[in-house]
Amino acid sequence: QKEVEQDPGPLSVPEGAIVSLNCTYSNSAFQYFMWYRQYSRKGPELLMYTYSSGNKEDGRFTAQVDKSSKYISLFIRDSQPSDSATYLCAMTSVDAGGTSYGKLTFGQGTILTVHP
Amino acid sequence: GAVVSQHPSWVICKSGTSVKIECRSLDFQATTMFWYRQFPKQSLMLMATSNEGSKATYEQGVEKDKFLINHASLTLSTLTVTSAHPEDSSFYICSANGGAGGAKNIQYFGAGTRLSVL
Numbered sequence: 001q002k003e004v005e006q007d008p009g010p011l012s013v014p015e016g017a018i019v020s021l022n023c024t025y026s027n028s029a030f031q032y033f034m035w036y037r038q039y040s041r042k043g044p045e046l047l048m049y050t051y052s053s054g055n056k057e058d059g060r061f062t063a064q065v066d067k068s069s070k071y072i073s074l075f076i077r078d079s080q081p082s083d084s085a086t087y088l089c090a091m092t093s094v095d096a097g098g099t100s101y102g103k104l105t106f107g108q109g110t111i112l113t114v115h116p
Numbered sequence: 117g118a119v120v121s122q123h124p125s126w127v128i129c130k131s132g133t134s135v136k137i138e139c140r141s142l143d144f145q146a147t148t149m150f151w152y153r154q155f156p157k158q159s160l161m162l163m164a165t166s167n168e169g170s171k172a173t174y175e176q177g178v179e180k181d182k183f184l185i186n187h188a189s190l191t192l193s194t195l196t197v198t199s200a201h202p203e204d205s206s207f208y209i210c211s212a213n214g215g216a217g218g219a220k221n222i223q224y225f226g227a228g229t230r231l232s233v234l
Contacts, residue, residue: 044209103150103162
């Protein structure tokens, strides 16, 4: 079983739809949770990050972390064709001083297509 | 946000030659930089972690003599693919831990380098 599981999709939605992307994980030591967006042949772009449990909102994007269930989500409201990309969840653990061990554990990525 | 610049974005080379890829943190100091390789339709595979002023730590299965990493300053790391062969053709991406506070635990990525070895 992989440490982080992410439904690879592909996911196809109409413009304006609400998109829900999810990851589950098994390592309870993970403390930082990130969502990246990757366009074809480009590096991943950080969308949001969350420390520990809770919600975080930024414009049309909302990230949720439920550590008790080891489940994280990214919601995209009013989706646009420009949101079409691969979305990667990633997470990392930290030491007692709050510093990351460095390595990220990624999900497999979900391919999203928003059609006009 | 933190900006990571990676050059070149695309390089084509002949088999047997060496290629250098640069990764720069533009508006922050990066004590740790990472190098990834990505195959089509797959997630990122960590190749090595480099800390400024020390030797890089390579992941299992990555040839350190093939993929030379230098992290000479807090804003620059380079990856040199030595004696490149067609099987080294791939998408290479660097990242850096950046910012202060909790953001220092977040990795910011470069745009990637597409390497094609003929």
